[in-house]
Amino acid sequence: MKVGIADTTFSRINMGKIAINELRKICSLPYERYTVPGIKDLPIAAKKLIDERGCDIVITCGWVGATENDKLSYIVLSMSLQLVQLMTGKHVIDVTIHEDEAEDEQELLVVAENRVREHVRNAVDLLLNPKRLERLAGTGQRQGYEDVGEIRR
Template identity: 45%
Template structure:
């Protein structure tokens, strides 16, 4: 299994290292290809390259958009680009964004970033190795990085 990981220098936490650690500790027979780009708007083409040129079976795109309105717009554009890359390649790209304004305290923001990266890495493992386990979680209000909302 070839897993692509792309992250950014703009992020204030190394989410890719947390995701890679989680993958290596909980999956088998995998090869990880990591690329780092400046910002979130660079992630879609990098994810597409990881799929088409590096033959990755799935990709995680990790980013940390800033708190300004312009940052939110860039995150939306990056998200749209990641969706388009998925559709062009018929390959999942897990978007793992942590917005800087999700937590005011830097310590809590770093905890959120690490937890979200690790929990999305666990989702990747379920998607690629244990699809029925993911199905059992449908409608359960699962949240990555924070408390689960729970089912209604």
């Protein structure tokens, strides 16, 4: 099994490096990294990682600016990643940071690092330990922020 990691030069932190560090920390799965200019390039990177480089799952790491155009680009990215999953039958885990989702840059950095690390763990669980995810179903897990927890009766 092999993990694909696609990241962008537009990101304001090295999300690919964080993903690789987390992957190395939790398992010994091999990986392939593919860096592209921006988020609209991530779908083809994901497809190439699956089709040409033999990856069983791909983690895409993207950074979305705060403008309306940036948000529209994210919609295109999201829909395209869904198509890649349907075309390949493989999971593509979208790890996206939105420039305007935190109050300041330090908070944004913490959210970004946490989100990348948590989604790497999700990707590894999808490949190696899907029962762990099943046990977490309905528990209000969030990536990047504190979990919200389940609603109890």
